[in-house]
Amino acid sequence: MEISFYLAAIVAVFATFRVVTHTNPVHALLYLVVSLLAVAMAFFALGAPFAAALEIIVYAGAIMVLFVFVMMMLNLGSAAVDRERQWLQSSLWIGPSIMATVLILVFAYAFIDGGGIGTVSGETLMAKEVGIALFGPYLLIVELASFLLLAALVAAAHIGRDDSRREQPLRNLNGSVRQPSKLEQGGER
Amino acid sequence: MSWLSPLAVDIIIAVLKAIVILLVAVVAGAFLSFVERRLLALWQDRYGPNRVGPFGSLQLAADMLKMFFKEDWIPSFADKKLFVLAPAIALGSLLLSFMIIPITPTWGVADLNIGILFFFAMAGINVYAVLFAGYSSANKYALLGAMRASAQTLSYEVFMGLSLMGIVAMTGSFNMRDIVNAQTDVWFIIPQFFGFCTFIIAGIAVTHRAPFDQPEAEQELADGYHVEYSGMKWGMFFVGEYVGVVLISALIATLFFGGWHGPLLPPFIWFLLKTCFFIMLFVLIRAALARPRYDAVMNFGWKFCLPLTLLNLLATGAVILLHASATT
Numbered sequence: 199m200e201i202s203f204y205l206a207a208i209v210a211v212f213a214t215f216r217v218v219t220h221t222n223p224v225h226a227l228l229y230l231v232v233s234l235l236a237v238a239m240a241f242f243a244l245g246a247p248f249a250a251a252l253e254i255i256v257y258a259g260a261i262m263v264l265f266v267f268v269m270m271m272l273n274l275g276s277a278a279v280d281r282e283r284q285w286l287q288s289s290l291w292i293g294p295s296i297m298a299t300v301l302i303l304v305f306a307y308a309f310i311d312g313g314g315i316g317t318v319s320g321e322t323l324m325a326k327e328v329g330i331a332l333f334g335p336y337l338l339i340v341e342l343a344s345f346l347l348l349a350a351l352v353a354a355a356h357i358g359r360d361d362s363r364r365e366q367p368l369r370n371l372n373g374s375v376r377q378p379s380k381l382e383q384g385g386e387r
Numbered sequence: 388m389s390w391l392s393p394l395a396v397d398i399i400i401a402v403l404k405a406i407v408i409l410l411v412a413v414v415a416g417a418f419l420s421f422v423e424r425r426l427l428a429l430w431q432d433r434y435g436p437n438r439v440g441p442f443g444s445l446q447l448a449a450d451m452l453k454m455f456f457k458e459d460w461i462p463s464f465a466d467k468k469l470f471v472l473a474p475a476i477a478l479g480s481l482l483l484s485f486m487i488i489p490i491t492p493t494w495g496v497a498d499l500n501i502g503i504l505f506f507f508a509m510a511g512i513n514v515y516a517v518l519f520a521g522y523s524s525a526n527k528y529a530l531l532g533a534m535r536a537s538a539q540t541l542s543y544e545v546f547m548g549l550s551l552m553g554i555v556a557m558t559g560s561f562n563m564r565d566i567v568n569a570q571t572d573v574w575f576i577i578p579q580f581f582g583f584c585t586f587i588i589a590g591i592a593v594t595h596r597a598p599f600d601q602p603e604a605e606q607e608l609a610d611g612y613h614v615e616y617s618g619m620k621w622g623m624f625f626v627g628e629y630v631g632v633v634l635i636s637a638l639i640a641t642l643f644f645g646g647w648h649g650p651l652l653p654p655f656i657w658f659l660l661k662t663c664f665f666i667m668l669f670v671l672i673r674a675a676l677a678r679p680r681y682d683a684v685m686n687f688g689w690k691f692c693l694p695l696t697l698l699n700l701l702a703t704g705a706v707i708l709l710h711a712s713a714t715t
Contacts, residue, residue: 224469224522231515251504255548259511260541263518267537270522270530324500325561 203243210236221282223269227262234258245322405496412485416630421446423629423670430674459618462524469523474616474623477516481630484509488637489564491647491654502563503555506638507548510593514540517612520624524615532611535681540593542688547589549696553582553703554642567646574645581699583643585692590639592688594631597673599684636665
């Protein structure tokens with residue numbers, strides 16, 4: 199299992215790198231999907247198949263689809279690719295990268311010095327264990343997250359409400375007000 | 388022959404079984420295109436394809452020859468990588484889902500303990516086929532079709548997952564073999580009737596079959612997301628749709644109708660009969676129902692099916708808890 203974990207990790211790192219460096223937004227999103235799949239594979243290797251399946255279903259299967267959806271609607275052409283290329287000039291990213299590299303070296307040193315690198319192993323955790331953990335020690339966090347989601351849902355429903363249909367009368371071509379037909383009202387829906 | 392240890396023999400047999408199941412799935416999907424046309428013709432009181440071979444049974448061979456020799460054209464304005472990738476995802480993700488279906492007690496590719504979740508994951512990946520096809524074609528009709536398809540599939544996948552959670556709660560496992568074994572006494576169609584109703588609706592919607600074929604609505608969108616495709620790439624979308632039909636039928640037979648369980652006949656025959664029945668039902672639904680308007684489809688999904696599955700799950704949970712407290 200160790201080999202599959204490290205292979206998945208390498209794929210994840212490379213794919214995430216390409217997400218940042220790619221100039222075409224939809225291709226970059228494709229790399230992000232690959233990265234999420236690789237992370238799911240790493241979860242599998244660590245003995246958490248339930249988390250892996252949820253990672254694919256929720257992140258790769260639902261959230262990223264919405265990202266791609268928005269990118270398609272924006273209809274970015276070659277102008278966006280050129281702008282992206284401008285933003286990727288080496289003078290812009292080289293300074294932060296050096297500092298981030300120093301930080302990651304410090305982190306790796308502390309990690310190795312502190313506890314050593316553990317081997318990749320673990321017992322298989324299924325839905326039951328995850329559920330017991332969520333509704334046992336982490337119950338408060340689950341409730342708070344559900345508050346947050348409910349608030350987001352209410353806000354989305356408010357923003358997305360369609361007032362125009364009800365308040366403005368329908369007009370004929372010559373401007374006179376007419377009654378909406380049964381089909382236009384949505385009828386038996 | 389030292390390398391031919393029992394383990395190696397087991398591995399080889401498992402791989403061979405997997406290959407057989409893969410080939411049968413693809414051939415059944417392709418052959419279904421002919422079967423569907425004949426069945427539609429039967430119900431619509433006409434002949435259908437009956438010229439090639441006895442009763443038109445070689446129609447598939449003729450179609451395949453035609454498809455292979457067509458020019459495989461990639462539009463110059465298309466995004467080539469995604470354009471080629473999309474049909475591969477469409478067929479591949481559905482074929483991979485066959486992995487989890489237990490055909491008989493001894494046949495089946497993988498005995499995953501996340502079983503059903505693997506199918507949901509693959510169905511989630513399948514959306515990208517439509518999205519990438521629509522985006523990379525750089526065509527307004529394709530883009531509109533892809534947008535409709537992805538919105539529809541996302542909405543229906545939500546309650547497709549919920550509709551099966553009742554079964555999972557009753558079995559206590561995501562594993563498909565456990566689910567089939569839990570149905571030795573009573574099939575899940577009886578305790579989970581609403582789950583069955585919503586799952587079959589979601590199944591039709593996720594495979595984009597009529598009456599949920601909004602993404603392909605030929606009257607308004609030309610041909611939807613695969614309007615720019617030709618040759619074998621189009622063929623992969625086409626076969627992918629039928630493979631999806633076979634997959635959903637096999638899943639319904641496994642999850643709600645006891646899989647291989649049945650009196651007298653051997654397990655494989657029972658599985659085959661049940662699956663064929665649901666494939667036929669898919670064709671009959673296509674022949675019988677008209678396509679509803681797009682917003683009606685979305686409203687039906689979110690305002691009717693989703694609450695129904697939630698109530699079903701709630702009731703199932705209450706019954707299980709009552710049962711557990713009564714026995715202890």
